[in-house]
Amino acid sequence: MDSLFDFLLLIFTDYTLRTVTLGAMILGLVSGLLGSFAVLRKQSLLGDAMSHAALPGVVIAFILTGSKAPLVLMLGALAAGWLGALLVQLVVDQTRIPQDSVLGIVLAVFFGVGLVLLTWVQRQGSANQSGLDTFLFGRAAALVMRDVWAMAGVGGAGLLLVGLFWKEFKLLSFDPDFAATLGFPVGLLNVLLTTLIVVAVVVGLQTVGVVLMSAMIVAPAAGARQWTDRLDRMVLLAALFGALAGMSGALISSLSRGLPTGPMVVLCASLLVGISLLFAPNRGLVGAWLRQQRNHRQLRRSAVLEALYGLALSHGDATHAHQLGAVRAAIPGVDVRRTLAALESDGLARGHGGDLWGLTPAGAEEAQRELHRFERHGLDELPTRPSSYPFSAEIDPAEVVK
């Protein structure tokens, strides 16, 4: 690999790399887009259950037809995944077992049956069947253009349905009861949306495998949710994240022989989620932490300013200096020294040496403004101050500051 350019050129010239990259991108795009609805409906685990449930479908489809054509195996996966989803719904409706338990049970039962059938088929020993086990962990390198076309076809049908029923799916995800009162067949729409999630799972099976596929349903959507508060943008962003994860995963895995594509794609998607969780502007943890620090700093400054002011008022001079200890006693639990240093550098407070601190005239005005601000909002509504707070209302602050 001489340069990045040569490497990128490979995507267009190298058949395998191109196929794998394209396949991984389609998989990411479809699962990101459809997974958004699963995540918003708090059905993240459904993807996990459906992908595991798809395994016996793949094997049975092979046993019945003897064919390994991607479309045949996908249809098998689709049927089994769908059956699993239906079973989950049935058990949830008819019993008192909570949904997450049912999902766990269905996942285990279907996956177990799938593994048994898979082992059995492999014992039969016809050369044709080697390769079914790629569905376990996925083997993107084995993708051919035919697979990519099948993925694009199945995925495209899913996207078309989301486009058609956008309004209905939105309402169903937000407020299903209300949708029912308006006359929308909520049960049917539920089945349709679940089917689409199964479709997303099926699209990714060959590349990522049943075990990791659920991550592709959840990760792009969870990441996208961090960046926007609009459903359409979230869904598009999730599709973009998915495609990006697919592309970068495929490219990274092509760099070295030991890097399997499916897991790389999932890792890339997880990385995107990590970045989103940390750095998204409104919901990101870093932003929230910074905002919190800023608020605390601001509150500390106000507290110290007002404490100094209150202490000074009883001497009839707003800039009268006091011992650090007196300020600390007035507002316990506040890091007074550090805040005073910050106030001093802003020219609002001044150290007179020997732990004596007082306000500057500018600081006194600032403190007055703060107090007025609270008065406007009504002092009653403020949380009660510590009783040691020495604010004396008898003295008119205006006279003191002159």
Added chain:
Amino acid sequence: MKKQANGSLPIHIEDLTVAYREEPVLWDVDLDVPDGTLMAIVGPNGAGKSTLIKTILDLIQPAAGQVRIYDRPYSEQRSLVAYLPQRGSVDWDFPTNGLDVVMMGRYGHLGWLKRPGPTERRLALEALTKVGMQEYAARQISQLSGGQQQRVFLARALVQDAQIYLMDEPFQGVDATTEKAIITVLRELRAAGRTVVVVHHNLETVPEYFDHVLLLNVRVIAVGPVAEIFTPANLRRAYGGHVEFLLAKAEEPNPLPVQERTNGQSV
């Protein structure tokens, strides 16, 4: 107290029984809601108030009995009925804004495949203005206060432009501004000849806000005009042992019932 001509009644319920598993939640409920009334449904927790509303709306299948909306099944009369669910029934962290939620009230009129357009946007904005929320139209719904979220839901019900409004605890945990906004809207609806049925918790405000009341505790305890029905005797029948405490609030501030409560705690 059945009327002979129930043909034109907004809501007519006959022998309605609803059960979750084996437990009856509503038992043999008969109810006639006359046109243009503002009716409160009150009763203790677990009395089946929400269940009654949801059964009228076909969200819950009754074990027996029937519901008629202007003498026809609900499924034929959907466009005449608006629904305001409990605020807690949805996830307010859903990625959407107030205006978008209100427009959902038009989805039924739009039907399949059609997308909401300028007309829906205008109607939704009008409804938001009516509840004093026009400034918050573009705000992400999780950033609204509980009362503001409730008003968004109210606007969504208004935009349905129905004859009958079924509201599930719209006053639950709202601020004074919202309470005032809701009661203003309720009175406007009544003035416009609409019928409004509200699940309500605060007995104190029943006489002030409503003209009809249904006292419910699995069975119908009493139903009719507030002046006739909202009596201590009826309330005692609906609420059982806790009634003295509630009555102290419902009636004029009267020290006697409060005392009764402190003496007679062996309920």
